[in-house]
Amino acid sequence: DIQMTQSPSSLSASVGDRVTITCRASQSIYSYLNWYQQKPGKAPKLLIYAASSLQSGVPSRFSGSGSGTDFTLTISSLQPEDIATYYCQQSYNTPFTFGPGTKVDIK
Amino acid sequence: QVQLVQSGAEVRKPGASVKVSCKASGYSFTTFDIHWVRQATGQGLEWMGRMTPDSGHWISAQKFQGRVTLTRNGSITTAYMELSSLRSEDTAVYYCARAIPLEDWGQGTLVTVSS
Numbered sequence: 001d002i003q004m005t006q007s008p009s010s011l012s013a014s015v016g017d018r019v020t021i022t023c024r025a026s027q028s029i030y031s032y033l034n035w036y037q038q039k040p041g042k043a044p045k046l047l048i049y050a051a052s053s054l055q056s057g058v059p060s061r062f063s064g065s066g067s068g069t070d071f072t073l074t075i076s077s078l079q080p081e082d083i084a085t086y087y088c089q090q091s092y093n094t095p096f097t098f099g100p101g102t103k104v105d106i107k
Numbered sequence: 108q109v110q111l112v113q114s115g116a117e118v119r120k121p122g123a124s125v126k127v128s129c130k131a132s133g134y135s136f137t138t139f140d141i142h143w144v145r146q147a148t149g150q151g152l153e154w155m156g157r158m159t160p161d162s163g164h165w166i167s168a169q170k171f172q173g174r175v176t177l178t179r180n181g182s183i184t185t186a187y188m189e190l191s192s193l194r195s196e197d198t199a200v201y202y203c204a205r206a207i208p209l210e211d212w213g214q215g216t217l218v219t220v221s222s
Contacts, residue, residue, distance in 0.1 A: 001169075034208040036152075043202055043212035044144075044152065055210070087152055091207045095168035096142070098152040 002026050002090050006099035012107040019075040021102045023088035028068045032092035035064055035073045037084045038101075044087065048073065080106060109133040111203050111213035118219045124191040127216045129203030136184040137161040139206040143177065143188045145199040146215075153199075157207070158186055193220045 003026035013019050023033065031051040036044040046055045048064035051071055061076045075082055083106055088099040114128040129141060143155040156167030158177040165177035176189045186203060200215040 036209070038152075043204075043215055044209070045212075046208050046210055049208040055208075089152075089154075089208070094154075094157070094166060095170075096154045096157075096207065098154065101151045 001095055002029060002093055002097055004088055004090055004097050004099040006086075006088060006102050008102060009100065010103040010105070012105045013078050014107045015078055015080060017078045019078050019082075019104060021073045021086055021088075021104075023066075023071040023073070023099050025069045025071075025090055025092075029090045029092035031067050032090055033064070033066065033071045034089045034091060035062075036087045036089065037082075038087065039084045047086075075104075078104075078106070109205065109211045111205060111211055113201075113203060113213040113216045116217040116219070118221065119193050120222055121194055121220055123193050123220075124189060125193060125218050126187055126189040127201050127203075127218070129186045129188070129213050131184045131186065131205070134205070136179075136181060141177075141179070141186040142204045142207065142209060143175075144202045144204060144209070146202070147196075147199040150199075155188070155201075160186065190218075193218075195220050 005024045007022045033051045035048040038044040052064045063074050085101045085103045087101050110132045112130045137160045140157045142157045158165035160179045167175045179186045198220045202215050203213040205211040
């Protein structure tokens, strides 16, 4: 199975800050990397697919980059409604494993 | 619009089975795979398996092999996930989701395993 790691596990930032979350795969997954946002008590929501493609309806302050084994999710200007846990997921090989998540808070 | 509506919360004793349904609407049911993902309380997301509604073919993560069965009833555009030999560690919210990447999600079904 492909193992996914994320860093940091949690972070606190101020409104307007640039936030970066890193995701690493245990082997190359090319660009088969997706990012999800999950708010408490809600189902996850797709933000970014194929490493850098923005899902329809997702604000442009969210962006993704990377390929191979190293990926990043960036929030260019953190907003209060971005408080959530963010998960990466590889869709290169089954099982389609998720990272452990990064919890984002407002400082 | 695409909707995935799941069945309600369930409580089971250890060793029992549970079957969760996922009613799809707003798109052609046979066109996209249905995936199942679970989340224990306060924990991360765990991919369980996927089912191709057109053929009925399905695969699961090795961790669940022998305990999970994925089926569908195309006439009512509903997918099912059945998990057997339940143990306390299976207590979680179970989600169905459409396609990969997982574009649309059901609301989740809480399954509680307790004696």
